[in-house]
Amino acid sequence: MSRQSLVAALATTTFLFGLNAASAATVSGSVERTSDYAFAFTSNNLAYADGSAFSNTDLMLFCLEPTKSTPTDNTVYRFDEDPTGRTLRGGASSVAAINWFVDSYYDSYFVNGSAGTQWAFQYGLWELSADYTGADRSINARAGESRPGQDNVRLQGFRTAWQTIYNDFGTTLRTLGDDYRSDVYAIAILDTQANGRQNLVAISERPADVPSVPLPAAGWLLVGGIGALAATKRRR
Incomplete structure (x- = not known):
């Protein structure tokens, strides 16, 4: 899955109940x-x-x-x-x-x-x-x-x-x-x-393209890390 697809899927997941803005x-x-x-x-x-x-x-x-x-x-x-x-x-x-x-x-x-x-x-x-x-x-x-x-x-x-x-x-x-x-x-x-x-x-x-497991806060840090790595790769 591309980074863009991953971020899009995670954004869709936050719209499902249980994942709006905070864990609860x-x-x-x-x-x-x-x-x-x-x-x-x-x-x-x-x-x-x-x-x-x-x-x-x-x-x-x-x-x-x-x-x-x-x-x-x-x-x-x-x-x-x-x-x-x-x-x-x-x-x-x-x-x-x-x-x-x-x-x-x-x-x-x-x-x-x-x-x-x-x-x-x-x-x-x-x-x-x-x-x-x-x-x-x-x-x-x-x-x-x-x-x-x-x-x-x-x-x-x-x-x-x-x-x-x-x-x-x-x-x-x-x-x-x-x-x-x-x-x-x-x-x-x-x-x-x-x-x-x-x-x-x-x-x-559940929409077919939405991950089955809610993404914890650490997961969002991982997404941020993916973005940072991509930015670093571009600068190199």
Whole structure:
């Protein structure tokens, strides 16, 4: 990739949510419930304090705290971005696990799934955000805040879908690196400032030419270094 292409790609990345101006920022806007079988919402007006859009693509949001209330439709909320996973039980491990889980199940279980698989997808997010500590043994369908094994859910397909997810957790999470990030979706954790309301995970399609891993501050120093080296080469 040429230096010009690299800089262009990185500039595009900063327009995706989670990367506006700083590693963490506050965004505000309203959400609207869009699913009867998962705590799923859409939003088209989330924006940073300077008015810039939180996302330039369609945005889907899911709840992450099963013991708290869901957001209310058409109510303006303020959210703090949480790129490091400080609000999740497993921290960085939970961020990586949620990225992997969305990659693996979002399209098949939620977008193109049935009522039962959508509800199983929601439970998977709850399990990874509220109960997963970074150790695969912390996943338990009958313990913790998320208990799909005790909720007696009778939606057709739920139990089979959840068992598939549960088995996949057992074989994948023990070897999943904390640096895992989706190549397909841009995913951000949002800490809801309203008391008693669930935190959210925001998911949108990632443009094909945008890097999958957010560039840290050191990365921008590297880009600056590339420019300096290029300038030095020209002077020589």
